[in-house]
Amino acid sequence: MMTTGFETALGEITLVLFTTLAPSGVLGFSIMAGALAFGRFDRDVRSRINQFLCIPLMISMVGLIASATHLGNPANALYVFMGVGRSPLSTEVFCAVIFLFLAGVYWLYSFSQRQVVGLQRVWSVAIIAAGIAFVTAVAFAYDAETIVSWNTAYVPIGLWLNAVVGGPLVALLSFRAAKAEAIVGRYGPLLCGVSAVALVLNTAGYAMQGTALAGIENSFGTAADLVPFYGLAVAAFFVLCTAGVLSMQLAVRAGRIPDLARAAVSCALAYGGIFVMRFVFYMMHMTIGLGF
Amino acid sequence: MAQYGFHFNAQRCTGCKTCMLACKDFHDLPSAISFRQVYEYGGGAWSQNDRGLWTQDCFAYYLSVSCNHCSDPACTKVCPTGAMHKGEGGLVSVDRKKCIGCGYCALSCPYRAPKVDRSQGFSVKCDGCASRVLAGEKPVCVEACPLRALDFGEVSDLREAFGDAADLAPLPPSDATQPNLAITLPRHAARAAEGSIENAREIV
Numbered sequence: 001m002m003t004t005g006f007e008t009a010l011g012e013i014t015l016v017l018f019t020t021l022a023p024s025g026v027l028g029f030s031i032m033a034g035a036l037a038f039g040r041f042d043r044d045v046r047s048r049i050n051q052f053l054c055i056p057l058m059i060s061m062v063g064l065i066a067s068a069t070h071l072g073n074p075a076n077a078l079y080v081f082m083g084v085g086r087s088p089l090s091t092e093v094f095c096a097v098i099f100l101f102l103a104g105v106y107w108l109y110s111f112s113q114r115q116v117v118g119l120q121r122v123w124s125v126a127i128i129a130a131g132i133a134f135v136t137a138v139a140f141a142y143d144a145e146t147i148v149s150w151n152t153a154y155v156p157i158g159l160w161l162n163a164v165v166g167g168p169l170v171a172l173l174s175f176r177a178a179k180a181e182a183i184v185g186r187y188g189p190l191l192c193g194v195s196a197v198a199l200v201l202n203t204a205g206y207a208m209q210g211t212a213l214a215g216i217e218n219s220f221g222t223a224a225d226l227v228p229f230y231g232l233a234v235a236a237f238f239v240l241c242t243a244g245v246l247s248m249q250l251a252v253r254a255g256r257i258p259d260l261a262r263a264a265v266s267c268a269l270a271y272g273g274i275f276v277m278r279f280v281f282y283m284m285h286m287t288i289g290l291g292f
Numbered sequence: 293m294a295q296y297g298f299h300f301n302a303q304r305c306t307g308c309k310t311c312m313l314a315c316k317d318f319h320d321l322p323s324a325i326s327f328r329q330v331y332e333y334g335g336g337a338w339s340q341n342d343r344g345l346w347t348q349d350c351f352a353y354y355l356s357v358s359c360n361h362c363s364d365p366a367c368t369k370v371c372p373t374g375a376m377h378k379g380e381g382g383l384v385s386v387d388r389k390k391c392i393g394c395g396y397c398a399l400s401c402p403y404r405a406p407k408v409d410r411s412q413g414f415s416v417k418c419d420g421c422a423s424r425v426l427a428g429e430k431p432v433c434v435e436a437c438p439l440r441a442l443d444f445g446e447v448s449d450l451r452e453a454f455g456d457a458a459d460l461a462p463l464p465p466s467d468a469t470q471p472n473l474a475i476t477l478p479r480h481a482a483r484a485a486e487g488s489i490e491n492a493r494e495i496v
Binding site: 003012070071072073074076077079080082083086087088089090093142144145146147218219220285287288289290291 | 329331333357366369370371372373374375389390391392393394395396399400401402403404408409410412413414461462463464465468469488489492495
């Protein structure tokens with residue numbers, strides 16, 4: 001008898017949290033960094049946007065801290081950098097550190113009395129590059145040939161689309177918190193549209209991945225056996241994320257400014273949907289031989 | 293450089309699991325961790341002909357599996373710290389001073405060899421009883437087997453003596469990680485594709 005992958009996913013729950021929170025948080029930060037790099041704002045608005053970068057930064061940090069709690073021996077963590085380029089996990093941690101360093105120092109610098117806007121623009125571009133590298137590294141973190149259910153194109157594509165579903169909502173929440181009404185009013189519908197398109201693609205990708213699961217097998221059974229409620233999970237993902245995107249879209253349509261609580265609930269709903277599919281991802285873990 | 297490996301004789305093994313227990317005893321392992329597993333693998337069915345006569349074509353064999361100290365190990369490739377490494381005699385082991393207990397080795401190994409011991413905070417696995425091997429002895433599982441179905445030594449010697457078969461269900465294809473394992477195939481090896489693991493709930 002084959003058990004489901006529930007126990008595997010529960011054992012890796014901190015990684016489920018990390019891969020739920022961080023990619024959208026990082027993309028949300030990068031979208032804000034994009035505004036700071038290329039937008040023209042008066043000093044007060046720029047300052048508030050700078051300071052409310054703390055929202056995506058905190059979300060990403062909470063994810064990273066969650067992932068660190070699953071380590072048995074964090075004291076040895078510095079050895080992780082020995083595997084950069086060889087182990088995808090090392091590369092992921094390295095990219096995370098670079099991103100968080102750039103993002104964190106930028107945020108701290110934004111409290112400085114004398115800020116050089118030109119430097120902040122260049123710095124923001126560097127943060128965007130580091131953010132893209134980080135999300136890509138997370139997407140490929142478990143790209144091992146022996147793990148058949150994870151070694152497919154659906155996995156990195158799914159994670160990146162997760163980030164594009166959640167990232168714009170996180171950015172909108174943060175812009176709203178920063179009272180950057182002009183950005184929310186002008187770019188709100190566009191960001192919600194990007195999120196909605198990503199959601200459709202993400203759901204279609206999950207549906208296609210679902211049809212492939214029955215064909216992925218080892219001596220214990222198929223990957224489909226590990227995730228018996230896969231269809232229901234995809235439906236939950238779609239419903240929760242749609243609710244999140246729609247709620248934000250309705251709030252920002254026609255240039256209106258959403259209520260802060262409503263923006264936060266929209267993000268939470270989308271995160272709820274993403275969490276479900278990240279849990280499912282860890283449930284479907286299966287190696288080519290004797291592992292499940 | 294010498295490369296050690298195991299030989300398993302599937303024509304002798306009776307599935308008694310003495311190898312597993314000797315290993316657990318020697319390495320003082322908790323109930324949830326086993327460095328060696330014995331898989332009961334079988335297939336076939338009963339069928340009735342037109343005259344009501346029942347016949348069966350069932351088959352079964354056992355497979356005792358530990359770390360195969362692969363030449364191209366999945367665990368060392370993914371290990372972020374380099375704690376999982378190939379050492380003397382080509383034996384794969386964990387450097388506890390480097391391991392962070394992330395569990396990636398356990399997730400990637402197609403032989404279920406490494407496990408994360410949450411109580412100690414790092415990965416643990418069969419090291420080929422390196423301390424015994426250094427003292428000129430064989431690993432404890434080999435010594436304990438009452439059927440002499442297991443052997444250990446330089447893999448080139450084992451392959452010369454027993455052949456180089458390493459592909460047998462439910463094992464993964466050997467080209468994935470190049471295990472240092474020589475199997476004397478069971479009588480029913482040709483029917484392996486029809487079978488399934490019969491004791492999945494016993495496997496930890």
